[in-house]
Amino acid sequence: MPQIAIVGGGPGGLFTAWHLEQLATAPIEITIFEATDRVGGKVITPRFTAAPVHYEAGAAELYDYSPVGDDPLRELVESFGLPTVALGGSRVYVGGRAIANLDDLRDAYGDRACRDLGNFDTWARSVMTPREFFASGSDHAGSAEPSGRFDTTLAALPSREIRHYLETMIHSDLATPPAATSVAYGLQNYLMNDPAYMRLYCIAGGNEQLIDALVARLAATMRRSTVVEQVGEGSADQLRLTLLGHEGRREADFDIVVLALPMDALGRLAFASGSLAAAMQRHLAHHDHPAHYLRITLLLDGPPHTPTDDDGYLMLDAFGGCCLYLESAREPEARHGVLGWLLGGAAAESMAAWSDADLVTAALATLPDPLAVDPERVLEARVHRWTGAVSSLPGGWQPLSQDQRHRPAAKTHPGLFVVGDYLYDSTLNGVLDSAEHVAGCVAAELTDHAREI
Ligand SMILES: Cc1cc2nc3c(=O)[nH]c(=O)nc-3n(C[C@H](O)[C@H](O)[C@H](O)COP(=O)(O)OP(=O)(O)OC[C@H]3O[C@@H](n4cnc5c(N)ncnc54)[C@H](O)[C@@H]3O)c2cc1C
Incomplete structure (x- = not known):
């Protein structure tokens, strides 16, 4: 045999x-x-010791490509009868201010910046359609995939504010500075925020x-x-x-x-x-091409304040751009709040040397006003360091x-x-x-x- x-x-x-x-x-x-x-x-979905509550220490979200083509992962999850929860998050907090749509962006940066983002968005969609996005990485991707370094694309954006906004939005997915990855991978991580390209979900429980x-x-x-x-x-x-x-x-x-x-x-x-x-x-x-992650997860006494009920995550401009998972938003009637910061890239690599206590203090300080948490409410903190654990240029x-x-x-x-x-x-x-x-x-x-x- x-x-x-x-x-x-x-x-x-x-x-x-x-x-x-x-x-x-x-x-x-x-x-x-x-x-x-x-x-x-x-x-890996560990449990806190202070309460019977779990959290994601590694992969937090699964990608749903089913609107565009075959999705073997979604099919596998369904064939095992595992219940899923859709994940959404449209807010990017820049300078403590929430930007969830073009009106917010216009209020924050003005008409010209708004037009710059519109032009970038139109260009991104024209060089990578949902079907091309779906095929990227396969033998059928073809030679049409945009090439070159992603930082050159961002540097060409006229508006500094829009560059900062985009970097904040995608940094925790890239887990690397734009100079260390390709235009194609950078665009994939931008376009994945559009439901026409893909959606996010997780497994309930x-x-x-x-x-x-x-x-x-x-x-x-x-x-x-x-x-x-x-x-x-x-x-x-x-x-x-x-x-x-x-x-x-x-x-x-x-x-x-x-x-x-x-x-x-x-x-x-x-x-x-x-x-x-x-x-x-x-x-x-x-x-x-190593890229780095670091996850800080806090169990709170009582539910967290969330900006909207359906936000599963939001982006913060702290640590070069990080994702804040509102993990307890995935659980109906959660009695404890769970907040998880996903740091990526250089910040994740250098801060891996920090003590857990210092990381928790730094994380709490990044919360914008609507989400602020009194440190007294933190029942337990967990830190997972994933230095060099993923690729910045797959x-x-x-x-x-x-x-x-x-x-x-x-x-x-x-x-x-x-x-x-x-x-x-x-x-x-x-x-x-x-x-x-x-x-x-x-x-x-x-x-x-x-x-x-
Ligand atoms: C913080 C973080 C967040 C992430 N978020 C997402 C996400 O939201 N969505 C997503 O799709 N993906 C995400 N990922 C990526 C996802 O976790 C990986 O794609 C996936 O785990 C890769 O699986 P793997 O089996 O190749 O590697 P691993 O999951 O690393 O598994 C490799 C296994 O090999 C074992 N091993 C290592 N060396 C040896 C050896 N010499 N002999 C025997 N065994 C060995 C290890 O112990 C380990 O169990 C994330 C990753 C990280 C670190």
Whole structure:
């Protein structure tokens, strides 16, 4: 029976196992190796200790592309019967002032600035339609995708205020300064605010339920607390993994190895053979564009004040532009307020060295008047530092074909695949696309191999 190893028990690894199990036409044996004692990676919905209230420490929102095209993530969530809640947020707070629409913008900055934004918006839509947005990252994206650095686009905007407004609006999604990413990725993160392009939702009761639902349905063997340290060559064209777990260090050979790891973890893996190490070096050099997140979440005594009932989040111009999640707005009749700050980019990287207490003080100081919270009301604070955990330039400056992306050493080591959100758009939807592609390739190879025998 073909032996398949999946390295990484995050969403990428679990999605790959799920699709492989759906597609396999003959028996296969899948083992998932996860370094920590829990699977789910950056989809994590912890609970506070002071009250039975949960919050999102990693991925907070899922992207709904169903108005434009196929949406495998939405379909998966629905097929598992998981209830969802739509997420919305139109407010950007600049200098303590809420801007929710063009009238607010005109009041704040005047007619000329308003026209500048209108021109930028028209241009953005003309270079990336909802269909092109949907296809971005795929082999069908075509050469029409805008190229170059995103900061050059912003620098061309006549109005300084509009530049600041746009940077505030999208900084926490980009998680990087505009100079470190492409026009295409910058525009995607601007256009995603328009429901004609996509919508946001989350899983009621916590996104980690998606992980639980997957794990409950998988037949694969799960090896938790097992770090894969090295990939090398085994006997008879197999790949050999060096594993470190409770029982010590050991080696095991597999016909197929799927590395379902983010860039930082992939960079820590050793590759034993010279040609494999060189191929992985090229893969890393193309895709390694680290971006940073930091999340500060506060449990409040009593419900928070929210600007409107349907706001799930808003943007603040603090920390270079950050997102404030009104997490308790997702729960009907929440008895406790939960506020979550998502910092991105340079602020997230440098402030990761701060103490939790200093981060909480800094976060509370950013709240605009309508949302101000007396520090006495904070029952519990949680901080999650995600330095280097996501990609600022998914796909790299020049996106590769699907096969080149997923098979970094196709000629010399055809049994080695990679799965990652950094190959598409740094999201769960992207890592699912990646997993689907790899599962399809592996299933097709196993079928061909079985026919030859
Ligand atoms: C703060 C934050 C907010 C985010 N918000 C969103 C959002 O709103 N929407 C969205 O779609 N996406 C969001 N993302 C991105 C999303 O979390 C990722 O797309 C997704 O988690 C990628 O899955 P993955 O399996 O590739 O990586 P991970 O989730 O990182 O999982 C990798 C797994 O591999 C394990 N591992 C690492 N090294 C080894 C090793 N050597 N051996 C064995 N196991 C190993 C890790 O322990 C981990 O469990 C966010 C990410 C962060 C950090």
